[in-house]
Amino acid sequence: MTHDWAADVKKYAPGAKADQINGIVKHLGIALHNRDSSFVACGDKTERDRVRDSFLKKKLALTQSDADLDKAVEEVCQKMHGDRDKSRVAFYYLLAEKYGKLSSFG
Numbered sequence: 001m002t003h004d005w006a007a008d009v010k011k012y013a014p015g016a017k018a019d020q021i022n023g024i025v026k027h028l029g030i031a032l033h034n035r036d037s038s039f040v041a042c043g044d045k046t047e048r049d050r051v052r053d054s055f056l057k058k059k060l061a062l063t064q065s066d067a068d069l070d071k072a073v074e075e076v077c078q079k080m081h082g083d084r085d086k087s088r089v090a091f092y093y094l095l096a097e098k099y100g101k102l103s104s105f106g
Contacts, residue, residue: 003032003038005021005024005025005032005087005089005090006018006021008087008089008090009021009087009089009090009093011090012079012080012090012093012094013090013093013094013097016093017102017106018106019105019106020093020096020102020105020106021089021093021105021106022105022106023104023105023106024089024092024093024096024105025089026105027059027092027105028088028089028092031088032088032089037088038087038088038089039085039086039087039088040077040086040087040088040091041086042074042077042080042086048070048073048074048077051073051091051092051095052066052069052070052073055092055095056069056072056073056095056099057069059104060095060096060099060101060104062099062101072095072098072099073095075098076091076094076095076098079094080094
């Protein structure tokens with residue numbers, strides 16, 4: 001069964017473009033095949049650090065301080081607080097949107 005990543009994103013960003021969502025899905029690749037890695041665990045500091053270092057710093061090439069990037073990750077955690085399972089695709093979309101980097105994906 002295939003997961004509807006676009007529905008996850010559009011819950012938080014109704015105007016999200018399919019090509020940008022698909023770009024994030026392509027970027028995440030095989031990670032989305034495993035249930036555990038397809039979600040972000042906001043309660044796990046190691047996971048939040050991984051999002052900051054691997055996605056924000058490496059993929060999006062952001063140069064803000066760790067404290068500023070950590071704050072952005074926490075803001076998305078708060079925004080998605082109502083979801084037990086926080087879709088990694090939606091999470092990354094919201095971060096890319098915040099920093100004006102959606103064009104990197106579509």
